[in-house]
Amino acid sequence: MNHPARHLACAAAALALLLPAADLSAAEFRLGSQIAMSGALARVGMATNEGVNVAVEMFNRVHQGRHTASLITVDDESNPAKAVAAIEQMAPQVQAFSGGYGSNIIGPASETAERAGKVYMTSGGVASELVKRGLTNFFRINNGEGYSRALVGMLNDLDIKSVAILHSTKDATQEVAHQVEEGLVANGTKVSFHAFDPAISDFKPILHKVKVLDKPDAIVMVGYENDYVGILRAARVMQPGIKLIAGVWSLATGKMANDFPELMQNVVGTSTLPYPVAFTDPEAQEFAKVYRDLYKKSPDYLGVFGYVQTRLLLDAMLRAEEAGALDQPGAVAAELRKSLNDTLIGPVRFDETGDNPEFTHRMGQHQGKQVVLVWPEKAATGPVKFPATPWTTPRVASE
Amino acid sequence: MFELVLQSLYAGLLAGGYYALIALGLTLIFGTMKVINLAHGEMVLLAAYIAYTAESVYGMNPVIAIPFAVLVVVLTSVAVYGLVSRIRQDRELNSLILTFGIGIVLTNFVLMVWSADIRSTNVPWFNEPVVIAGTLYSTSAQVLFFLSGVALTAALWWWLNRSWYGRSLRAVASNRNAAMLMGVNPRTTEVISFVIAGLLAGIAGIAIYTVTVIHPDLGHHLTIKAFVITVLAGLGSIPGVLLGAMLIGVAEYLTITLASSALQELTGMVLFLLVLFIRPSGLFGSRGRVG
Numbered sequence: 292m293n294h295p296a297r298h299l300a301c302a303a304a305a306l307a308l309l310l311p312a313a314d315l316s317a318a319e320f321r322l323g324s325q326i327a328m329s330g331a332l333a334r335v336g337m338a339t340n341e342g343v344n345v346a347v348e349m350f351n352r353v354h355q356g357r358h359t360a361s362l363i364t365v366d367d368e369s370n371p372a373k374a375v376a377a378i379e380q381m382a383p384q385v386q387a388f389s390g391g392y393g394s395n396i397i398g399p400a401s402e403t404a405e406r407a408g409k410v411y412m413t414s415g416g417v418a419s420e421l422v423k424r425g426l427t428n429f430f431r432i433n434n435g436e437g438y439s440r441a442l443v444g445m446l447n448d449l450d451i452k453s454v455a456i457l458h459s460t461k462d463a464t465q466e467v468a469h470q471v472e473e474g475l476v477a478n479g480t481k482v483s484f485h486a487f488d489p490a491i492s493d494f495k496p497i498l499h500k501v502k503v504l505d506k507p508d509a510i511v512m513v514g515y516e517n518d519y520v521g522i523l524r525a526a527r528v529m530q531p532g533i534k535l536i537a538g539v540w541s542l543a544t545g546k547m548a549n550d551f552p553e554l555m556q557n558v559v560g561t562s563t564l565p566y567p568v569a570f571t572d573p574e575a576q577e578f579a580k581v582y583r584d585l586y587k588k589s590p591d592y593l594g595v596f597g598y599v600q601t602r603l604l605l606d607a608m609l610r611a612e613e614a615g616a617l618d619q620p621g622a623v624a625a626e627l628r629k630s631l632n633d634t635l636i637g638p639v640r641f642d643e644t645g646d647n648p649e650f651t652h653r654m655g656q657h658q659g660k661q662v663v664l665v666w667p668e669k670a671a672t673g674p675v676k677f678p679a680t681p682w683t684t685p686r687v688a689s690e
Numbered sequence: 691m692f693e694l695v696l697q698s699l700y701a702g703l704l705a706g707g708y709y710a711l712i713a714l715g716l717t718l719i720f721g722t723m724k725v726i727n728l729a730h731g732e733m734v735l736l737a738a739y740i741a742y743t744a745e746s747v748y749g750m751n752p753v754i755a756i757p758f759a760v761l762v763v764v765l766t767s768v769a770v771y772g773l774v775s776r777i778r779q780d781r782e783l784n785s786l787i788l789t790f791g792i793g794i795v796l797t798n799f800v801l802m803v804w805s806a807d808i809r810s811t812n813v814p815w816f817n818e819p820v821v822i823a824g825t826l827y828s829t830s831a832q833v834l835f836f837l838s839g840v841a842l843t844a845a846l847w848w849w850l851n852r853s854w855y856g857r858s859l860r861a862v863a864s865n866r867n868a869a870m871l872m873g874v875n876p877r878t879t880e881v882i883s884f885v886i887a888g889l890l891a892g893i894a895g896i897a898i899y900t901v902t903v904i905h906p907d908l909g910h911h912l913t914i915k916a917f918v919i920t921v922l923a924g925l926g927s928i929p930g931v932l933l934g935a936m937l938i939g940v941a942e943y944l945t946i947t948l949a950s951s952a953l954q955e956l957t958g959m960v961l962f963l964l965v966l967f968i969r970p971s972g973l974f975g976s977r978g979r980v981g
Contacts, residue, residue: 333907337805460952485951488952488955490955492903493705494951496697499827500694504694516808520808528819528828550807551810553814
């Protein structure tokens with residue numbers, strides 16, 4: 292055999308030996324995602340779903356040629372019954388679930404996943420009932436306490452003496468509102484309470500009561516984007532003599548800064564990221580790059596949550612696979628509970644209930660066309676403007 | 691407390707004005723064809739999104755967008771008529787299923803084109819406060835569309851009673867065969883009723899966009915609101931729609947002030963059920979009445 296032929300034969304033999312080995316170590320990680328892509332929760336569901344997709348894409352880029360992650364997404368139409376049907380439909384085909392939005396939807400969906408013996412990971416439900424059910428396969432990276440702790444911490448630091456809380460009657464918002472109330476009352480703050488139906492469109496009668504009867508130092512909103520816009524509009528008309536308006540999720544975001552620049556001035560809300568987003572560590576920068584590649588826009592906080600939950604899940608599945616236990620019952624759940632993870636939303640550690648006791652949010656304030664992180668001090672990117680409301684400063688929309 | 695109640699009455703009346711705008715189109719179509727158009731709210735929403743596009747993309751005032759919105763919604767409305775008119779059996783029941791399906795298609799169309807984000811006007815004038823005597827608060831948009839609601843109700847009522855086409859519409863609703871013998875073309879009158887319903891839905895959409903916040907899921911809620919007002923008023927009663935809408939508005943706002951806003955929607959439904967129980971034909975309805 293001449294030299295080239297001998298080399299070719301050796302290469303072929305080596306390849307023949309290597310190929311089966313490569314096949315043996317390759318694994319496919321099959322994820323299911325039941326999430327609201329239409330219906331009342333479509334906005335939040337779609338944004339979270341983008342983060343889930345980015346995590347899968349990043350996993351495939353990192354493990355290219357070895358492992359692959361695949362994702363099946365089913366739209367639950369913001370409907371609990373359809374969410375259960377989606378989980379039942381996907382369960383035979385996938386190894387775990389990442390998704391869900393809304394505590395009332397996540398509840399039955401995760402119970403269905405539990406019956407199928409599959410891990411259900413989410414960031415879309417903060418009602419405490421979710422972690423009190425004794426499910427072994429349910430995990431979430433955020434919780435209501437993390438939101439209320441941040442809100443109460445900032446209001447107490449600003450020495451606010453009285454607060455009117457306006458909250459939606461949905462499960463999670465109601466619960467967070469009561470947690471905020473407890474935190475404030477414990478510090479001696481006077482609190483008045485106003486529940487509102489999610490279908491309400493005119494908040495002026497409530498704001499009128501706040502202005503005439505409560506006369507608080509600050510208004511706290513616990514709701515969703517459409518509620519915030521309605522409350523802030525009513526507040527601009529009624530102009531109650533307050534020092535600050537603050538709220539929770541979906542408020543201190545780049546989207547609200549862009550869409551409602553006049554309404555949002557000086558408003559404070561829980562905020563994962565400043566806006567414009569400034570990522571510093573390599574993982575975050577890579578996340579932002581892939582996000583922009585896929586969606587041609589900057590990531591928002593829901594995308595970050597979707598990414599983090601899916602990343603943690605895929606990492607745990609990878610460790611379970613390396614231990615040869617991926618398809619064994621409880622293996623992925625055990626891996627998830629093993630370690631403290633440093634993530635884009637801060638430390639994540641899962642306790643026995645599947646909750647993340649490490650979760651604490653930051654507070655951001657709309658200042659001009661930016662969202663500046665103002666609390667806690669160690670995470671702040673600028674000082675808080677106080678006292679300040681949307682109607683006590685010049686407009687910026689036409690600047 | 692007196693100040694709070696006064697504000698509730700004022701805000702409730704204003705809300706009734708634009709609630710009536712939403713319900714007028716639904717009432718008209720039921721009055722003429724005995725068809726409950728369950729896609730009516732989605733058509734209102736479509737107009738709202740056209741106003742949003744006109745403002746955000748072309749920098750137009752939403753009021754200037756009314757002709758475009760009306761044109762699109764009228765064409766959609768006529769297309770809906772084209773489908774409904776093909777139903778040969780059990781039109782009342784089958785049109786419910788058909789228009790419900792059209793509503794789902796329209797919702798998903800809105801979702802695909804404009805995404806699930808919430809939208810609302812950023813034109814400052816609409817959100818400017820209008821304060822009367824230092825105690826009654828509203829925005830310019832609420833006053834404008836309250837007046838529009840009252841004016842359009844009056845205009846529609848006048849048209850149905852005084853114009854030839856209006857009377858032919860009522861004739862078809864009353865007895866289709868007799869109307870034909872009198873030289874009325876029932877298909878033309880039905881198309882006209884859908885065109886006017888589309889026109890009203892178009893204006894209602896602009897009102898919704900400027901007064902409140904829109905999102906793709908809103909159409910379904912608007913249909914329910916319009917349906918409740920239509921039944922409360924008495925199916926087919928145009929003046930009843932305005933009064934029924936104002937009654938609902940005032941009841942809702944008084945509930946917010948005297949009890950809790952969490953009960954607002956419940957109050958509307960309780961009122962609706964009470965009226966159905968006591969007066970099944972509605973507050974202003976009578977058997978076979980139109981306009």
